[in-house]
Amino acid sequence: MAHATRAPFVxxxxxxxxxxxMTAAHPAPAAPIQKTGFxxxxxxxxxxxxxxxxxxxxxxxxxxxxxxxxxxxxxxLAYAVPFQDEHYLDVTGSATYAGVxxxxxxxxDAPTWRSYLLTxxxxxxxxxxGYFLIKRIGEQGSDSRFxxxxxxxxxxxxxxxxxxxxxxxxLLPTLLTIVHGNKDTAVEWVDIVGIVFWxxxxxxxxxxxxxxxxxxxxxxxxxxxxxxxxxxxxxxxNYLGEILIWLSVYAIAYHVxxxxxxxxxxxGFxxxxxxxxxxxxxxxxxxxxxxxELYAAVCIGIQWLSAFYAxxxxxxxxxxxxxxxxxxxxxxxxxxxxxxxxxxxxxxYLLTAMVWxxxxxxGTFxxxxxxxxxxxxxxxGIRGNxxxxxxxxxxxxxxxxxxAxxxxxxxxxxxxxxxxxxxxxVGTSLWVLGYxxxxxxxxxxxxxxxxxxxxxxxxxxxxxxxxxxxNYCGEILMWIAIFLIAVHTLAHRPLYQALxxxxxxxxxxLLTKVSGIPLLEKQGDERWGNxxxxxxxxxxxxxxLLWPPSKK
Numbered sequence: 001m002a003h004a005t006r007a008p009f010v011x012x013x014x015x016x017x018x019x020x021x022m023t024a025a026h027p028a029p030a031a032p033i034q035k036t037g038f039x040x041x042x043x044x045x046x047x048x049x050x051x052x053x054x055x056x057x058x059x060x061x062x063x064x065x066x067x068x069x070x071x072x073x074x075x076x077l078a079y080a081v082p083f084q085d086e087h088y089l090d091v092t093g094s095a096t097y098a099g100v101x102x103x104x105x106x107x108x109d110a111p112t113w114r115s116y117l118l119t120x121x122x123x124x125x126x127x128x129x130g131y132f133l134i135k136r137i138g139e140q141g142s143d144s145r146f147x148x149x150x151x152x153x154x155x156x157x158x159x160x161x162x163x164x165x166x167x168x169x170x171l172l173p174t175l176l177t178i179v180h181g182n183k184d185t186a187v188e189w190v191d192i193v194g195i196v197f198w199x200x201x202x203x204x205x206x207x208x209x210x211x212x213x214x215x216x217x218x219x220x221x222x223x224x225x226x227x228x229x230x231x232x233x234x235x236x237x238n239y240l241g242e243i244l245i246w247l248s249v250y251a252i253a254y255h256v257x258x259x260x261x262x263x264x265x266x267x268g269f270x271x272x273x274x275x276x277x278x279x280x281x282x283x284x285x286x287x288x289x290x291x292x293e294l295y296a297a298v299c300i301g302i303q304w305l306s307a308f309y310a311x312x313x314x315x316x317x318x319x320x321x322x323x324x325x326x327x328x329x330x331x332x333x334x335x336x337x338x339x340x341x342x343x344x345x346x347x348x349y350l351l352t353a354m355v356w357x358x359x360x361x362x363g364t365f366x367x368x369x370x371x372x373x374x375x376x377x378x379x380x381g382i383r384g385n386x387x388x389x390x391x392x393x394x395x396x397x398x399x400x401x402x403x404a405x406x407x408x409x410x411x412x413x414x415x416x417x418x419x420x421x422x423x424x425x426v427g428t429s430l431w432v433l434g435y436x437x438x439x440x441x442x443x444x445x446x447x448x449x450x451x452x453x454x455x456x457x458x459x460x461x462x463x464x465x466x467x468x469x470x471n472y473c474g475e476i477l478m479w480i481a482i483f484l485i486a487v488h489t490l491a492h493r494p495l496y497q498a499l500x501x502x503x504x505x506x507x508x509x510l511l512t513k514v515s516g517i518p519l520l521e522k523q524g525d526e527r528w529g530n531x532x533x534x535x536x537x538x539x540x541x542x543x544x545l546l547w548p549p550s551k552k
Contacts, residue, residue, distance in 0.1 A: 042155075042280075044158030044159065045154075048161045048164065049276065052164065052168055055168070060179075061179065062386040063386070064103070065168050066312060067308075067312070068167050069164040069168075071095070074308070075088060075092040076160035076301075086142070086145075086150055089143070096164075100167070101119045101171065101174055101178070102119065102123075104178040105119050105178055111178060112256075114256060118174045118178070118249060121198055121245070121248075136213070157297055181256040184255075190254065191252050193251060194249070195248070202241065202245060204230065204241030205237075205245065207229070212226055275391030275394060276394045279300075279397065280300070280394065282402075286402065286502070290409060290499050292408050295333070299326055299397045299404075300394060302322065303397040303400075304397075306319075306322040306393065307389070311393075312386075314389070316370075317370050317371070318367070319379075320376075321366065322396070323396050323400055324360065324363025324366075327358075327403075328360065330404060331352050331356065331408075331411075334412060345418040346418060347414070347418075350485065352407070369446075377523070378519065399506070402506040403479060405502050405503040406483045406503045406504075407486060407503075409486065409499060409500050410490065415489055417489060421488055423487070423488050426484055427482065427483075428481070428485065429481075430481035430484065431481035431485075433474075434473075434474040435478055438471050439474075440462070441463045441473075444463060444464065460537050463546065466549065467541065468517075468543050470546060475507065476507055476508050476511060487500055512544065517543065
């Protein structure tokens with residue numbers, strides 16, 4: 001039997017945030033959060049992001065694409081998805097239209113009358129439509145389009161991404177005119193035609209919406225369909241008006257758009273976008289198999305929110321700190337959702353505490369270090385490339401998700417076995433050892449760097465006498481230890497045990513083959529490779545494991 005413990009207040013709040021429905025807007029569905037058809041549900045996100053990235057790169061509008069998607073992500077992750085509330089979807093889209101065109105106009109160098117005109121057209125349209133839609137949903141209480149969507153977090157989040165793509169693509173003529181249009185101020189016949197048809201389209205849309213609203217507010221028309229006014233001539237006159245509006249915008253923009261402002265989609269772009277596509281695909285596949293879709297979305301989503309600031313600013317200072325915050329958030333969320341009655345076994349709290357002790361300490365250490373140094377050399381050739389930089393943030397989301405798999409699987413799917421097993425003792429002891437090694441190694445290296453006498457030298461004292469990367473050794477030991485504690489709680493699900501093993505395997509491969517040791521070894525060779533002392537240090541000292549120096 002599991003120990004009967006009262007759930008901490010913060011856990012109850014987290015659980016409420018991710019399971020409570022907005023009953024004022026619509027009744028809570030009887031079924032729990034849906035987790036089926038994940039690949040179908042994630043398709044909207046997987047498709048919209050590469051399409052937006054491709055178009056943004058081709059038109060050199062990456063910054064505006066990031067702003068557009070960033071606003072949708074803030075709206076989705078900060079409120080709409082956790083609370084299953086679609087009230088502000090349409091008004092968020094309208095606010096995005098207005099904000100982006102004003103931003104483009106503000107950043108433009110000597111905008112022409114045509115830029116001001118198109119901006120005014122967009123703002124008139126989106127303010128009117130946004131007000132109309134938010135008022136309508138306020139009267140109706142909910143939007144029936146989302147009845148089967150809002151209860152599935154991944155699918156609902158995809159809808160916000162699709163809206164981001166919709167805003168970006170429909171704004172293309174306006175953005176291209178403001179950002180890349182030539183400075184021709186002559187009034188052409190197509191300008192006159194565009195203005196006339198825009199006015200007609202705006203009139204049709206406004207009038208159609210007004211007629212339908214008045215029809216619905218009349219009690220005599222309850223249960224009837226409208227076929228008067230403009231609706232006598234078209235079943236969807238409002239959509240006809242909207243189409244005319246955007247065709248008119250394109251007509252005004254067309255002849256001032258530069259014909260030579262194109263960039264070929266090169267292999268370099270495909271390489272840069274590969275990280276994004278692969279990380280999303282792997283996260284989709286693994287989370288679907290592990291039934292952990294919500295946690296994958298949280299891991300990726302937090303990175304995207306941070307990237308919304310970091311990519312335009314070309315600022316990597318909060319990269320590692322964001323990773324640590326994501327570990328803390330997703331582990332606490334999993335703990336909050338791990339029990340319906342507030343009863344949890346001690347192992348759930350132990351695993352969560354281990355993650356928190358590790359990520360809070362390491363995140364603080366890395367953030368203070370980059371504040372002192374000023375930049376992270378890993379991003380020297382990346383931060384200036386928006387697509388590649390954004391891909392790196394997505395990869396970090398995958399790193400957090402895969403690394404935390406043992407903890408997430410144990411909290412979400414473990415048996416309620418409260419007995420202490422051998423692996424619990426071994427795992428806890430190994431974790432304490434790994435934590436001590438990592439903390440000590442980081443402290444020793446920091447003290448070494450702060451000593452002016454060591455300027456330009458490499459450390460080879462303390463734990464660094466027995467390993468060239470003792471901090472990584474400690475980190476790998478910690479995640480192996482967490483796996484040992486978690487794995488036997490999944491004995492009834494061999495697939496989950498295999499997926500849990502991805503955590504320590506991924507960490508080990510990442511640190512030893514990709515971004516950890518290979519990068520630092522290369523930097524060390526560039527700085528001290530011609531020094532005999534450094535060559536001898538490498539020959540006698542273990543790369544990773546703490547081992548007595550060789551006497552060669």
